[in-house]
Amino acid sequence: xxxxxxxxxxxxxxxxxxxxxxxxxxxxxxxxxxxxxxxxxxxxxxxxxxxxxxxxxxxxxxxxxxxxxxxxxxxxxxxxxxxxxxxxxxxxxxxxxxxxxxxxxxxxxxxxxxxxxxxxxxxxxxxxxxxxxxxxxxxxxxxxxxxxxxxxxxxxxxxxxxxxxxxxxxxxxxxxxxxxxxxxxxx
Numbered sequence: 430x431x432x433x434x435x436x437x438x439x440x441x442x443x444x445x446x447x448x449x450x451x452x453x454x455x456x457x458x459x460x461x462x463x464x465x466x467x468x469x470x471x472x473x474x475x476x477x478x479x480x481x482x483x484x485x486x487x488x489x490x491x492x493x494x495x496x497x498x499x500x501x502x503x504x505x506x507x508x509x510x511x512x513x514x515x516x517x518x519x520x521x522x523x524x525x526x527x528x529x530x531x532x533x534x535x536x537x538x539x540x541x542x543x544x545x546x547x548x549x550x551x552x553x554x555x556x557x558x559x560x561x562x563x564x565x566x567x568x569x570x571x572x573x574x575x576x577x578x579x580x581x582x583x584x585x586x587x588x589x590x591x592x593x594x595x596x597x598x599x600x601x602x603x604x605x606x607x608x609x610x611x612x613x614x615x616x
């Protein structure tokens with residue numbers, strides 16, 4: 430397995446410390462007036478999502494994690510686990526709700542997602558940045574509502590987003606899953 434030294438570190442790089450995979454979310458090279466240069470990074474754990482700060486000095490090493498990303502199809506939620514299927518091998522796996530995190534509110538049956546595995550164990554579910562979902566419940570429009578305001582809408586996945594007043598129940602909309610915002614109506 431490859432190792433990284435202080436000079437290899439950069440934003441977005443995936444590293445492993447103490448058997449836990451992390452992603453570098455912030456990177457800062459510090460060269461003090463006195464003493465040796467060092468790198469200060471903020472790293473986010475793939476296991477629990479916590480962000481910690483770590484300092485690397487010359488000579489410090491970290492491992493490259495054994496991460497594999499696979500595209501899989503979401504099948505259903507059995508109450509304990511989310512069930513996904515590899516569309517090439519038809520192998521079915523269960524992913525815990527904790528590992529899936531906020532992605533669960535965007536999942537609908539048949540959706541293709543990216544699942545990140547660490548040493549063969551699923552640790553993260555990544556939905557596409559934009560998804561098209563049907564509105565299943567939203568309050569009706571009233572005269573005078575078109576003043577640029579917004580109303581809540583429940584989508585077929587169970588997520589609730591704010592939509593413009595002119596969008597109605599039963600329509601399909603495009604949603605940004607990163608920010609959780611309405612983008613546009615799908616024609």
